[in-house]
Amino acid sequence: MNGIHDLGGMHGLGPVLREDNEPAFHEPWEGRAFALFASTFVFAGYTVDEFRHAIEKIAPAHYLESSYYEHWMFAFEEALMKRGFVTREELDARIAQLKNGGH
Amino acid sequence: MLLTPEIVPGLLATGASARVAADVAPRFQVGDLIRVRNHNPATHTRLPGYLRGKLGTVERDYGVFAFPDTHAHGLGEKPQHCYSVRFTARELWGATAPERDTLRVDVFDDYADPV
Secondary structure, eight states: OOSTTOOTTOSSSOOOOOOTTOOSOSSHHHHHHHHHHHHHHHHHOOOHHHHHHHHHTSOHHHHHHSOHHHHHHHHHHHHHHHTTSSOHHHHHHHHHHHHTTOO | OOOOTTHHHHHHHHTSOOBOOOOOOOSOOTTOEEEEOOOOOSSOOOSOGGGTTOEEEEEEEEEEEOOHHHHTTTSOOOOEEEEEEEEEHHHHHOTTSOTTOEEEEEEEGGGEEEO
């Protein structure tokens, strides 16, 4: 797929920035997202390649503006929706609940 | 299948490796010159677009892996060799690229033709 993820050789994106003493996770939710890979990989039974392809399908502008683990979250949602574990409506309802201060 | 504690260390150590224990003959040997195919599917591929049509030299054979282009779509593992292939910066980016710079990229058998 010839998409925005295939950035090699593109100009104008600025230097690759290296962070001194970079932590494994910048936010606690990133650690939880990392752990979700193992559990969803095993019970949803997707392949690493399907996971990568899901990330390629993120809308191009959003892909560039979102972070590494946001890409992962998108791939989890895709894999789980595809297999009927969760629906878009359920995810949207949960997001709305959290935005409104819910737990 | 549910995730159990015994599964986790292996999964983390290999990064959910797609290595396949299949006896498949390699199409290329270390030292071979290859040309990358003009392979541009609308579906998943691990071939970076900037390699299409480029010449490179096989530097290492990693062994046999599931082919990402089919594996991503439930079309089977199509196990095949994956190589580290060396490309010169000038081959990739043209005459103004630094003369001595090279880049190594993982290339599957199905991405390349012999020269």
